[in-house]
Amino acid sequence: QLPLIGLTGGIGSGKTTVSTLLSQLGAGIVDTDLIAHQITAPHGKAIALIKKEFGPHFIDPNGALDRAKMRALVFEDPHSREILERITHPLIREETISQAWNLAKDGCAYIVFVVPLLIESKAWLELIDHLVVVDCPEEIQISRVMQRSNLTRPEVVRILNAQVSREERLSHADTILQNNGNFEELSNQVHLFHQKILDSAKGLPTSS
Numbered sequence: 001q002l003p004l005i006g007l008t009g010g011i012g013s014g015k016t017t018v019s020t021l022l023s024q025l026g027a028g029i030v031d032t033d034l035i036a037h038q039i040t041a042p043h044g045k046a047i048a049l050i051k052k053e054f055g056p057h058f059i060d061p062n063g064a065l066d067r068a069k070m071r072a073l074v075f076e077d078p079h080s081r082e083i084l085e086r087i088t089h090p091l092i093r094e095e096t097i098s099q100a101w102n103l104a105k106d107g108c109a110y111i112v113f114v115v116p117l118l119i120e121s122k123a124w125l126e127l128i129d130h131l132v133v134v135d136c137p138e139e140i141q142i143s144r145v146m147q148r149s150n151l152t153r154p155e156v157v158r159i160l161n162a163q164v165s166r167e168e169r170l171s172h173a174d175t176i177l178q179n180n181g182n183f184e185e186l187s188n189q190v191h192l193f194h195q196k197i198l199d200s201a202k203g204l205p206t207s208s
């Protein structure tokens with residue numbers, strides 16, 4: 001059976017960087033963040049339902065979800081978050097499974113599900129065979145996110161604090177990729193991980 005790998009990490013930890021490297025090595029990547037964006041883009045599968053539940057003012061003139069408005073609402077109101085997730089989660093899951101099937105048919109060596117909030121979801125933890133956590137000190141996360149986006153420091157800290165703690169995330173990890181150095185150091189770890197998964201899929205002993 002094709003190994004199913006979960007890849008997670010806090011905001012700005014390096015998930016996308018790692019998944020791009022793994023994809024270059026031949027892994028099949030399912031990016032759930034991308035799927036979440038697609039279903040809430042203009043004409044996305046979640047738009048009509050969101051409009052019905054939350055009202056037309058949550059949809060922008062292009063027909064996409066007004067992300068800033070929705071983010072503000074669900075940050076303040078857990079019930080609204082639940083309603084939004086009840087709409088989006090089944091659609092994300094359906095698309096995730098469909099993409100995984102297609103990747104398997106195309107003959108990839110293993111599948112990597114990139115899930116920012118994987119630890120928060122029991123269903124994800126049960127589905128995967130192996131969990132990879134990309135980790136770096138919170139200070140580095142904050143400065144990388146601030147460099148990449150126009151978010152302020154308090155905004156990044158707020159998102160970080162709303163996520164599961166670094167310790168909790170690490171406690172679930174089968175493999176930890178330390179992303180506190182340069183790209184090359186990260187890439188070396190990714191190559192080792194890739195080889196380890198290929199070996200274990202072939203039934204070969206692995207070094208760790």
Ligand code: ATP
Nearest residue numbers: 010011012013014015016017144148181182183186
């Ligand atoms: P998000 O949770 O916001 O989606 P992410 O976990 O996918 O983020 P990336 O997008 O891979 O993280 O990385 C965040 C930013 O930090 C990017 O701009 C990326 O280029 C940069 N970055 C990642 N790893 C390193 C590194 N080792 N050295 C320098 N910059 C890095």
